[in-house]
Amino acid sequence: MSMKTSTRQVDGVTIVDCSGRITLGEGSVILKDVVRELLSKGQKKILLNLGDVNYIDSSGIGELVSAFTTVRNQGGELKLLNLTKKVHDLLQITKLYTVFDVKDDEAGAVKSFS
Amino acid sequence: MTEQKVSYTLDSTLETVDSAEQAASRIATEAGFDDDEVMRIAMAVREAAVNAVLHGNAYDPGKKVSLAFEQTGGNLVITIKDEGKGLDPDKIPDPLAPENLLKTSGRGIFLIRSFMDEVVISPSQTGTEIKLVKHVHGPSEGVKEASQ
Numbered sequence: 516m517s518m519k520t521s522t523r524q525v526d527g528v529t530i531v532d533c534s535g536r537i538t539l540g541e542g543s544v545i546l547k548d549v550v551r552e553l554l555s556k557g558q559k560k561i562l563l564n565l566g567d568v569n570y571i572d573s574s575g576i577g578e579l580v581s582a583f584t585t586v587r588n589q590g591g592e593l594k595l596l597n598l599t600k601k602v603h604d605l606l607q608i609t610k611l612y613t614v615f616d617v618k619d620d621e622a623g624a625v626k627s628f629s
Numbered sequence: 630m631t632e633q634k635v636s637y638t639l640d641s642t643l644e645t646v647d648s649a650e651q652a653a654s655r656i657a658t659e660a661g662f663d664d665d666e667v668m669r670i671a672m673a674v675r676e677a678a679v680n681a682v683l684h685g686n687a688y689d690p691g692k693k694v695s696l697a698f699e700q701t702g703g704n705l706v707i708t709i710k711d712e713g714k715g716l717d718p719d720k721i722p723d724p725l726a727p728e729n730l731l732k733t734s735g736r737g738i739f740l741i742r743s744f745m746d747e748v749v750i751s752p753s754q755t756g757t758e759i760k761l762v763k764h765v766h767g768p769s770e771g772v773k774e775a776s777q
Binding site for chain 1: 683724733737738
């Protein structure tokens with residue numbers, strides 16, 4: 516299953532609901548394009564909902580890091596929501612779990628944006 | 630675990646990466662690994678295939694990726710070989726070092742080492758061979774060995 520995304524706005528925060536696989540090729544490209552498009556529209560408070568992402572490889576991890584730093588460099592914030600166990604474990608072993616701001620409650624996550 | 634060997638010769642394409650992952654998942658399942666271990670083995674093979682296709686063969690249509698699965702002595706042994714310039718494992722930066730944490734690449738070999746029991750990287754002028762070994766720890770294997 517390839518990656519799919521849809522976006523919605525909640526109290527000034529753009530929530531990107533992601534599903535499928537974030538892997539080398541299409542999945543990583545889709546994520547990159549979505550974040551780039553949001554930034555071009557001035558939407559810099561981004562919450563990536565990864566609740567339906569069942570697989571991510573090293574390229575996908577790299578794309579998450581790229582999205583995180585790109586948004587931050589433009590004065591925005593990118594946070595992660597609803598990690599599956601597989602993605603959670605991957606971020607743990609790569610020591611990225613503490614780099615990303617990871618949330619498990621959507622309402623609380625939206626409120627956490629400054 | 631039944632002893633057998635399966636080999637593939639694959640093109641240097643993204644489809645090869647997916648095919649290698651799917652083959653690993655199927656063979657690891659047939660070998661009796663549980664779902665979590667199957668996922669780890671398949672991801673290790675995927676990462677090794679990515680290295681072979683992208684960094685080894687650089688998508689060169691004239692170069693192939695060799696992939697072999699061997700079940701022997703209670704181990705699943707997977708070999709992936711490219712025809713590139715040769716990867717020097719000593720030159721791969723530590724992706725866990727603070728200065729590398731926010732790099733967007735360089736985690737493939739680390740993940741492979743994390744997920745497999747043994748990893749041997751053999752670079753040469755004709756390509757890089759990476760051998761991945763996973764030991765079977767399942768209870769059925771232990772019972773079988775104990776009864777022999």
